[in-house]
Amino acid sequence: MSRIPYRFHLGALLSAALLLPVALQAAAADNSMPVNTFIGTQDEGNTFPGASAPFGMIQVGPITDHYAGYRYSDKKIRGFGHSFLSGAGCWEQGGQLSVLPVTGRIGPGGDFDTKKPGSFDHKKYAAEYTHEGETGQAGYYKVKLTSYGGITAEATALTRAAAERYTFAPGTGTGHVLLNLGQANERHSVVGSEVKVVGDRAVEGRIVTRSFCGGAKYTTWFRMEFDRPFAARGIWDDRGGWPDVDGPSQQGDSKPHGVWLSFDLKDGAAVTAVSAISHVDAEGARVNLKAEGMAGGKPLGFEAMRAKAQAGWQRELGSVRIEGGSQDDRTVFYTALYHALLQPLTGNDADGRYRGYDDVVHSAKDWTYYEFFSLWDTYRAQNQLLALLRPQRARDIANSVLKIREQSGWLPRWGYANFETNIMTGDPVTPFLVDLWRFGALKGRERDAYAALRENAFGVPAFGIRPQGRSGNPSYLRQGFVQYDRGFISKGMDTDPHHGASATMEYALADSALAQMAKALGHGKDAQLLAQRALNWKKVWDPSVLDGPTGQRGFPRPRLLDGSWFADVGSGFDPRGDHGFHEGTAWQYQWLAPQDVPGLAAAMGGTEQALRRLDQFFDYEAVLADPAAVRKSWVVGPYSYYSQFRYNPNNEPDLHAPWMYTLMGQPWKTTTVLRAAETLFGNGPGGVTGNDDLGTMSAWYLFSALGLYPDTPGSGRFLLHAPRFARAEIDLAPGRVLRIEAPEARPGERRFVQSVSYAGRPVSRVWLDWEQLQAAGTLSYRLAPKPDTAGWGTRAADLPKAPAGLAH
8 A cells, every 4th residue: 555645755765776785783693584674664665674573563663754654864763663564655654652762951941941842842852873783683673873972772572562772871870761652753643642650660651543544543552661760750741841740641632742761870871661552451551561571570671572572583484494595685585574474463462352443342362363454455465475374363364354344344445453544445355355265264254254245345334334345336336337536425535436447447356256255155146246247347448548659559447427438628538647546557457357367358459469568568678688677667756656657566556467478378478577576676775666565565575586476366376487596495384385496596587487397297387276385295497598488388278267267
């Protein structure tokens, strides 16, 4: 969901090529599976370099002046936040409780003047820092603040608790820690906050936030305990500072609010704090802290938590093992795996309680409730990766989505904390859940899931229900397309009729997935109707549309409610324009019909003509000559969605497009395009292309590098292509290992598939089914420097039967 408004995009961005290399400390302690958490922290990758556990509830990392929390080129750190999302395009992913160690005098006329309210503004007290020695590993972060005499800040995190260690300069007599509740980052909106000092070592509070592209209010409770007593403390608000006050103190909308804690450093320069958050209540934060942040009634030592956190990450990362490539190649791979395993976030506290979408506290017994679902992004690659690598988590994720439907009255689209944001368009929850069904993650709940999906596919939520579901369904069910209507009333920032053409194509793809589920569950009439609706992409295909510069004719085009084609005033319809398509153009969305590749090719004038169009789309000859040409042909800027007719690797709508070559009988061109696209992923701050979108781009890279990619949702097919690495082993479940071998593979060089075998038998078709992968055999590729244009994967019999069992 690369979502930050278009007008903000390009002017302030720095090229990753101009940045200094990230320090080698970014590699994890175990260099066999190295992670560099700075990858993606520049050029709107929007990742965060701080500490988190896999799927962790709490994350601790630096906040600069970037809307997503941290940008590598920013010069100051405002604090260390305690809640982050990785790679999203809306604001407020980075922040909530913000903590910064400082020195100086706090009091009237002091460095922090308690008589002047502005003294506690994080823009003013933000600390300068250096990248020298800055460390970003899986489960650990360190940075040197050069302000305040020099302070080393470190962070580590387990699933529900985290630790910070602030080491002040030798000889510092008194150090302070500022806890800022009223400011998280530039775009954050704090509706209200409350804080209380508890005894001489702990602070508790809550922060009510209105966030994430105009989303609803939700509350984050926190508790933080220190390893030494406070020498002094005080609370600040919009009037100034109040020493020796414990609270409780409350503040309202957008009001400054926080606590300062002072420590006597005569017996040691380091101050350690452990913290926990909860979306349930204050007791939830206490429970989480006690369960994971304490030992023997005292805060867990920083090094003890760090060792536990990093050992946990090495177990997670060690479930995929690769051979071949340089240290940079391995770091990019394992960092992508790290990013893909950060979300969704654990939502229930250690006692099992979680706050549902009905704002009622529920309990998850013997399973984990997850939250933060960026479905428009993750249904395309990250969902399938988690199902492959973490089947138990996939089951809990599927159950969590169904719980959201039970508790909110409808299925989610972009679920944030315990509310629906209604961000993005189409119907992403259908392919998301249908794939999980196809992969066995809904066993025992198939009929509940189908009932929820059918309700969504055939109806519209009541106006009083926050989720808006398929808001374009009235027109779609009646006429086969979602009308284009920019004036359509929305329950959030986005709604389907605002992007009618792309929404129609998303609905049709979802219908194709649901048709397969309906058929398997014995709903024959539904299956037949949904299969017919899966071809509704044709309802927005206008064969008369001409792209003048390329001469290509026939593109998807938005239609108005009366069925007429949209035409812009004075210029008609431009397939490179933004009307009717969400974060893309007709050029990019034209490929979003993988459920009907023969029909799509026919609409383009036949397979041969469709392949020529793909060549234009990818600038194939230029990329074949020099893979680095992608930085001119494809990538204009992180948010340059419009006025484009090339492949956009920065965003989701055409992520699957490289495999359209495979599905049309030219698999060697898929390899050429993938090896070129992989050059956009590197071991540096600019090493993610576009927003990482909660691990979506990282998952795409992993599939690209491994030699597998999920085909049409619900199909259970994984398309085959030349791997990047010579060998890979993937743990699917205890005792079962999928092995991928391609001895001729060389990272950075093109090698083309000559033949494929699986479990010792030749494979002529271009895919394996889910069941074959689960059998955990050995997938062997024989590669060569030159493609065989009449060999593997080129015959009609090698391709999936089309239109994937759907009726024309």
